[in-house]
Amino acid sequence: MSRVKVALIQMRSGTDPERNLDDAEAMIREAAGQGAKFVLTPETTNLVQKDTQRLFETLKSPVEDPAPIRFARLAEALKIDLLAGSFALLGADGRAVNRSHLFGPDGEVKALYDKIHMFDVEIGGGESWKESANYKPGDRAAIADAAGMKVGLSICYDLRFPYLYRRLAQAGALALTVPSAFTRPTGRAHWEVLLRARAIETGSWVLAPAQGGRHEDGRKTWGHSMVVGPWGEVVGALSGDDPGILYAEIDAEEALEARRRIPALSHDREITGPGKPA
Incomplete structure (x- = not known):
């Protein structure tokens, strides 16, 4: 078996993109x-800012923002596959986009992915979010090679939509990335169980680097970055919300073996009714 060492970077990004990129690069x-x-x-990674006016005063377009170029050069210099879990960028229609970039060891972009599912929720306790008010959702799944295997991309709230991960796995992804900024209430209740469920359902590695702690804009995120194995076991996890690095070793063969043992990805059935709600 050929094991690959991975590293999940846990951050507490603030409102200054340059400082965030410096922290990430280190x-x-x-x-x-x-x-x-x-x-x-x-x-x-590059910006956590919940104030709408300040967000749009700071955002830059993909061609103007230094983050993608800086990460591309970093991946090339270090000869690594590098996933920028996401950058907040200014889209062509004036809305923001929440975009993952996967860079290869040559510095080239292997895949781009815009977060599909918008975090529009009323959590309770006075906490609510309306991500779709500022961000344009994506509409295309993304898969590319990294760490010696095919990797499927997702972002945060996507985690609650199993069909996305099933499609990625059926398209050949053996590892699934879930870069996130989970709220504390939802993280405490659901983070680990959802990550383990997606791994079990698809027989995939799940790699989930997270934002953690109290951010400059007042937002509080859960942290607890985690690697889950294809059988659903927690291979590694950070114990809190402080910035740090989680290391693990992953192996494509372990995902293939999990799928041989339980080949659920090939057991889809056509069903009728009750249909989607009107």
């Missing part, structure tokens, strides 16, 4: 120095 370089060949950062 940890990425540390992880590569420890032998990681695939390094992943969390959702909105």
Whole structure:
């Protein structure tokens, strides 16, 4: 079996993109120095800003923002696969986009993925979110090679939609990435069980780097970055919300073996009724 060392970067990004990128680069370089060949950062690595006016005053277009170029050069310099879990960028229609970038060891972009499912929720306790008010959702799944296997991309709230991960796995993904900024209430209740469920359902590795702690804009995120194996076992996890690096080794053969043992991905059935609600 050929095992690959991965590193999940846990951050507490703030409102200053340059400082966030400096923090991310320092940890990425540390992880590569420890032998990681695939390094992943969390959702909105470059900016956590919940104030709409300040968000749009800070956002830059994909061609103007320095983050993609900086990460591309970093991946090439370190000769690693590098997933920018997501960058908050200004889209062509004036709305923001929440976009993952997967860079290869040559610095080229292997895949782009815009978060499909918008976090429009009323959590309770006075906490509510309306992501669709500012962000344009994506409409295309993405899969690419990294760490010696096919990897399917997703972001945060996507985690609650099993059909996306099933399609990625059926398309050949043996690892699923879930860069996130989970809220504390939902993280405490659902983070681990959802990650393990997606791994079990698909027989896949699940790699989930997270934002954690109290951010400059007042937002509080759960942290607890996690790697889950294809049989649903927690291979590694950070114990809290402080910035840090989680290391693990993953192997494509373990995912293939899980699928041989329970080949559920090939057992879909056509059903009728009751249909979608009107």
